[in-house]
Each structure stands twice: as C-alpha cells, then as structure tokens.
Amino acid sequence: MTVIPRESDVHPEHPGMKAARAWLAGAPKRLLIDGEWVAARSGRTIAVLNPATEEELALIAEGDKADVDAAVAAARRALEAPNWKGISPHARTRVLLAIADAIERHKDELSALESLDNGMPSWFSAAALGACVDAFRYYAGWPSKIHGTTNPTDAAQFIYTLREPVGVCGQINPWNVPLLLVALKIAPPLACGNTVVLKPSELASLTSLRIAELAQETGLLPPGVLNIVTGYGPTVGAAMTEHPDIDKVSFTGSTAVGRSILLASAGNFKRVTLELGGKTPNIIFPDADMEKAVLAAVNGFTRNSGQICSAGSRLFVHESIHDEVAQEVSRIAATLKVGSPFEADTKLGPVISARQRERVMGYVDAGNADGANLMTGGCQLGNQGYYIAPTVFSGVKNRMKIAREEIFGPVLSIIPFKDEEDAVFQGNDTPYGLAAGIWTRDIGRAHKMARAIRAGRVWINTFGETDPVMPFGGFKQSGIGREFGIDSVMAYTETKSVHVRF
Numbered sequence: 001m002t003v004i005p006r007e008s009d010v011h012p013e014h015p016g017m018k019a020a021r022a023w024l025a026g027a028p029k030r031l032l033i034d035g036e037w038v039a040a041r042s043g044r045t046i047a048v049l050n051p052a053t054e055e056e057l058a059l060i061a062e063g064d065k066a067d068v069d070a071a072v073a074a075a076r077r078a079l080e081a082p083n084w085k086g087i088s089p090h091a092r093t094r095v096l097l098a099i100a101d102a103i104e105r106h107k108d109e110l111s112a113l114e115s116l117d118n119g120m121p122s123w124f125s126a127a128a129l130g131a132c133v134d135a136f137r138y139y140a141g142w143p144s145k146i147h148g149t150t151n152p153t154d155a156a157q158f159i160y161t162l163r164e165p166v167g168v169c170g171q172i173n174p175w176n177v178p179l180l181l182v183a184l185k186i187a188p189p190l191a192c193g194n195t196v197v198l199k200p201s202e203l204a205s206l207t208s209l210r211i212a213e214l215a216q217e218t219g220l221l222p223p224g225v226l227n228i229v230t231g232y233g234p235t236v237g238a239a240m241t242e243h244p245d246i247d248k249v250s251f252t253g254s255t256a257v258g259r260s261i262l263l264a265s266a267g268n269f270k271r272v273t274l275e276l277g278g279k280t281p282n283i284i285f286p287d288a289d290m291e292k293a294v295l296a297a298v299n300g301f302t303r304n305s306g307q308i309c310s311a312g313s314r315l316f317v318h319e320s321i322h323d324e325v326a327q328e329v330s331r332i333a334a335t336l337k338v339g340s341p342f343e344a345d346t347k348l349g350p351v352i353s354a355r356q357r358e359r360v361m362g363y364v365d366a367g368n369a370d371g372a373n374l375m376t377g378g379c380q381l382g383n384q385g386y387y388i389a390p391t392v393f394s395g396v397k398n399r400m401k402i403a404r405e406e407i408f409g410p411v412l413s414i415i416p417f418k419d420e421e422d423a424v425f426q427g428n429d430t431p432y433g434l435a436a437g438i439w440t441r442d443i444g445r446a447h448k449m450a451r452a453i454r455a456g457r458v459w460i461n462t463f464g465e466t467d468p469v470m471p472f473g474g475f476k477q478s479g480i481g482r483e484f485g486i487d488s489v490m491a492y493t494e495t496k497s498v499h500v501r502f
C-alpha cells in the first residue's frame, strides 16, 4: 500500500480541474434566496477544507435562522405564484431536463469540485455525477404521470382524487455523496410542483451550490422555487426542522440527528422522510462464486473510503470458509492504493475530516481491545490529509462494538456463521436495516434469505448497485419512508378526495 506524495493536489490533467479552480477562486460562496445570491445576514462564513491536503478551498456563507426564515418565505411565495403553481406538467419536465443538461455539460468541473471538496476518487465522483444526471432525467419524466383517480359511486355523485404538492420542502443532506443526494433532494419535489429550501452539509456544500447556480442559469426556475442555505446543523438545520411554515422535511444523515429531526418536526406535524445510518450484513455462503463475492466484499467496505450508508461493513462468512475468505479479502484490501483523489489508480481517498479520522481510529482501537483479529490496516497514513488504511478484522463477534455501530470508514468486520438460520439471526441482530448482500448459487436460498433479512434493499450476487427507478430506504433505525422511484413521488404529493353531488 502506498500513499502518493501530495505536494499539491492540483492535477491539471483532470479535465474539470481548471474550471473547478476558476469557480473556487471567486468570492465567498453565497446563499440562494428568492433567486438572488446573497451573503448570510450575519456576514459570517465557514472555511471549507480539502480533506486530501487540508488546504482551504473556499469560504461558504454561514447561514442561520434569519436566512432560513427568508428562504422559507420566498419558497412559500413561489409555491403559490402563477409562474410555478400555474405551469403545465410538461413545463416542469422541461425545467428538470434543462437542469440535467446543464449538469451534464459541466460534468468534469463538477466531478473535480466534488473530489476536491469531499476527497472521493475522481472515478467515483464521475460515477456520482452520472447518477445525478440520471436522477434528474428520471424525475423529469414524472410530472405528466402524477394523477389522481375517478372512483365508482352512485348516479347522483362524481367522486375523484387529486394528487397535490406537499408544499415547502426542507431538505437536509450529509457530506458523503453530495452529487447524488442533491439530485434526490431537488428533482422529485420539483417534479411534483413543490418548492425547496436545501441545506447541504457544512463539510461538503460546493457541488450543491454550483448545481443551484447552473439551475438558475437555465432561466426556467422562478425565484424562490429553489433556495440553498449553507451552514451548521444545530442552527440552519434545526431552524428548518422547527420552522412552522415548512411542510415536509427530508433528511439524509445519521440516526442520532434523525431522531432529533423527528422530534423537532412534530411542532407543525411535518411530513418526514428519514434516510439514516446502516450496518449492512453481506453474507457469503460456501457455494458462492467466491472470486466475485470476495471482490465485492472488498469494494463494499472501501468504496468512498467506507463512507457509504449501505457499506458492507459486516461480512458474514460461513464458518467452513471464514479463514480462507478473511485471508483473501485482507490480501486484496492491502493492495489497494490509498492516495490523491486525482490519481487514476487511487481506490481510496481520504475520509472527510480530521474528526472523522479520529472517530474511525477510535473504532479500530475498540476492535483491538475487544479481541478481534486485525488482519490488515488499522492505521492512519501520511502526515497530510485524512488517510486511513483499509482495515480488516476477522473472527469478530456480532456483539462487539465494531459490529454494532456505524463506523463510516474503511473498516470491515468479518463474522463467522453456522447455517442459514444463524446468518439470518446475526444479520438481523442490529438496530439498523438499510441494506444486505447475499452470495450463493442456490437461488431458492437467495430468495428465502431476501425475505428473511430485515433491510430496505437486498443485493443477490451483486453489491452496492443503485438505480433511480428503485426505492431506497431503511427498516428499523435506518429511517422512515423511501426515496427514489415512485416512492419519492408519493412522498412529495398529498391525496385530496373530492365528492360532487349533482
């Protein structure tokens, strides 16, 4: 394993680097409120750091409650304005398609910006950009297909339902895959005719701001339909969840903050969607295609340095092959290049922050202290940037802290199981229920397992795939509700039933 020297993260050969740097060189990034880019009312800013180099990339506005109030008022006015409420579904389709096209035209710049801001390898940010464009185009298809029903009744009546926008949507995002999550928080609510106030994570706001700029530049979004308020969670985020004039909150982030969001939203009974943490069981039976299963297991915990809600952080391996699989997973993990996000062969960039690195290293200490068998990694790398070696523990007990809590870093717990029943029991023995992986050639067993595992998404003989068509969300403490697919359309509309008596 090598760490590439990073005297500078400026890799001019990346096709988007020049444009990203030019955008970053501008004045402090502002808030988007009512169609205008404005400084925070307090005048305060937050310094954004590049996690690969710890250099300051940009200043973003540190919004607070007063900015949220202004954004919500603008979103409320826009919701009722004829140039948004009164337009045809086809016009909303054109808005979303134009945003998708603008994002695609700036794909290299956005990919570079994301890798500078978040530290993810540039191949991963390019893939996230593709998923972002797909999500905008998928939801662009929806406006003309959102409809109510006419219902059977007696001859003296006509009864029907309408599906109407929920209203002003408060959208709160984490830092781990901003390019995809910004699409998920903007495209479905706009497709359904709502207006949006979005708060990106204070740790990675840049691509959300740039996408909002591109969306404004289409000239098709009336002022106030899309508002962006950057800032911290306990100020901006809390002001949104407590706000009496926000109708719905969609939050993606940690389970702990999700709980506080649910409580705060009770004030005006906001509709709430929560996409929270996970501790995904990835289960390998002895009859699996071992080569594929092992590679997927490595990718499952190292992709985006393990900072993925559905990361395969608990690898359950049948006891007859536990040692052999643990050896092979560790061998491959040890060969992965950890380094600059802009080197083509980098597999893991840094984690997002010094704080996150300390948190992850605390879990490594816990694994060692609890007697798990450290196979590889277990250390931070380099003296600049927040790098952690891919870390594999084998012989882990599902009761250990490293197997129970979401680590959100490149740390894998390999846990032996006895039989199908034991795999289901241990896989489900967690407060989370976001995703699961199953590897077996016995397709009957695969389907049986898919039903038995309590998780919102199950991958069989594959791992980590997404498609905007398919709903995503958690059982148990991994969340409430589903996003993507038709589920987002249902979540951003309300049913009204109309009874007419002649």
Ligand SMILES: NC(=O)c1ccc[n+]([C@@H]2O[C@H](COP(=O)([O-])OP(=O)(O)OC[C@H]3O[C@@H](n4cnc5c(N)ncnc54)[C@H](O)[C@@H]3O)[C@@H](O)[C@H]2O)c1
Pocket: 172, 173, 174, 175, 176, 177, 199, 200, 201, 202, 231, 232, 233, 234, 236, 237, 238, 241, 252, 253, 254, 255, 257, 258, 260, 261, 274, 275, 276, 277, 278, 308, 309, 310, 406, 408, 434, 473, 474, 478, 479
């Ligand atoms: N289920 C999913 O789809 C999904 C996807 C990505 C990430 N995640 C989860 O996100 C977490 C990592 O992201 P994170 O560290 O940014 O999460 P986080 O919960 O710390 O922060 C998420 C967002 O909430 C804001 N926030 C913090 N305190 C708040 C408060 N009191 N009120 C309102 N908003 C507040 C933050 O500023 C940030 O914008 C992990 O747990 C991961 O599993 C889940």
